[in-house]
Amino acid sequence: MNNQQPDSPTLTEARNPATVNIDLVPTLEMVRMINTEDRHIPEAVAEELPHVAAAIDAIAERMQAGGRLIYIGAGTSGRLGVLDASECPPTFGTPPELVVALIAGGTRAITTAVEGAEDDAAAGAQDISALNVGPQDSVVGIAASGRTPYVLGGLAEARRRGALTIGLACTHAAELEALVKVAITPIVGPEVISGSTRLKAGTAQKMVLNMLSTGVMIRLGKTFSNLMVDVQPTNAKLRERAWRIVREACASMGQELSAEATWTLLDRCNGEVKTAIVVGLTDVSPDEARARLQEARGSVRRALMQEKAAP
The missing domain is CATH 1.10.8.1080 (Helicase, Ruva Protein; domain 3)
Known part of the structure; x- marks a missing residue:
């Protein structure tokens, strides 16, 4: 066990002064607190729209040349990547191998927490290598804290292989930003429950991933006006x-x-x-x-x- 003093907490791990009494208030006031904090999310995402747009254009350019969109994350961030990737085939008629998601701990981690897996930077690099990532591919590293080793390892390997690298975090993280061409950082502030990044950070990440995949598919001609013209009528x-x-x-x-x-x-x-x-x-x-x-x-x-x- 490491008994050293931990590093200073990231913004996503900080304590929220607005919710310190959340366990004492009536339930209606509790959910009002949560709702009030959630109102900051779209504003934070709006600040990052220029970076989201730049990422969409860069990804679409590579996909038009035959590349893939690859998400890599751990925990909630990884599951959000899996969700977004899995929705592309039925929504836009894409083959499953076109938009791919990697999650620390593998498929078991989608439904069961595999907490230690996120600390393995080598595993992130190995998973990217196993996909034979190349210059036409785009790799989006999703990490609320911006410092998840599995994600950083994957981004470093993707960058080494010449892929476009994009970071999605809810704090400014120098290590992640050094590995990516485009950094998307919606700053949503401390969570209602300290460190529970499945809340505001997860919602912000979901909003950005919705924009990324939808925007790319629009640029690839997967819509006509706002109609989902590549839908597969399977039911x-x-x-x-x-x-x-x-x-x-x-x-x-x-x-x-x-x-x-x-x-x-x-x-x-x-x-x-x-x-x-x-x-x-x-x-x-x-x-x-x-x-x-x-x-x-x-x-x-x-x-x-x-x-x-x-x-």
Whole structure:
């Protein structure tokens, strides 16, 4: 056991003077305290929007060249990365290997705390190495404190391999910032319960990760307007969503389709939402629509701007 004096606490570990009596107040006042502290989160994230935007553009550029988006974190931070990565295939139709999440302690740590794993910097480096990370990839290190060894080890290895490195922390941490090209640091202040970074820090990280993945997918042509056009209709709810998207997309461009015509169009296009939209708005064949989408790198807007191929 290490009996030395611990380092000074990071901001995420500091005691919050506004909640020192949280165990003494009535329950309604308790949740008001929590709610009051939560109001600081969107303001803190707003301060970091220029850095979030820079990260989105840099990640999208590399992904357009064939790269991946890789999250690496431990504990709550790692689980948030896993959550965001796992939502990309059903939301944006991406293959599972395109957005990947690494968590200290492996898959067991998703549901069971493996606390000691976060102290292993070598494991972070090994996990990055195992993915054969390269210059086209983007690695986002998520660590509320900004000093988690597993994350720092992974970022150092990713940087050594030429990958784009991005840091997401809720404090200014020199060691993390030295390893990344873009540092995103929403400063949410001390937690309601000291050190419980699943609270404000976790919420801020979730907000930023939502922006990163959504912004990148928009830049990759995974939406048309604000419609989720790469949705995979794998169940009844998603089939109905696909139907609504096709109908709304066509209507927004002046092409009104009946309910039955929309279902027929989707069936004709094998349930492919993007293909159905291009067919519905240009009257080309599904094969021609697919060719246009391929030429447009998956962007419905660019596909619609192409001239109709000569017969």
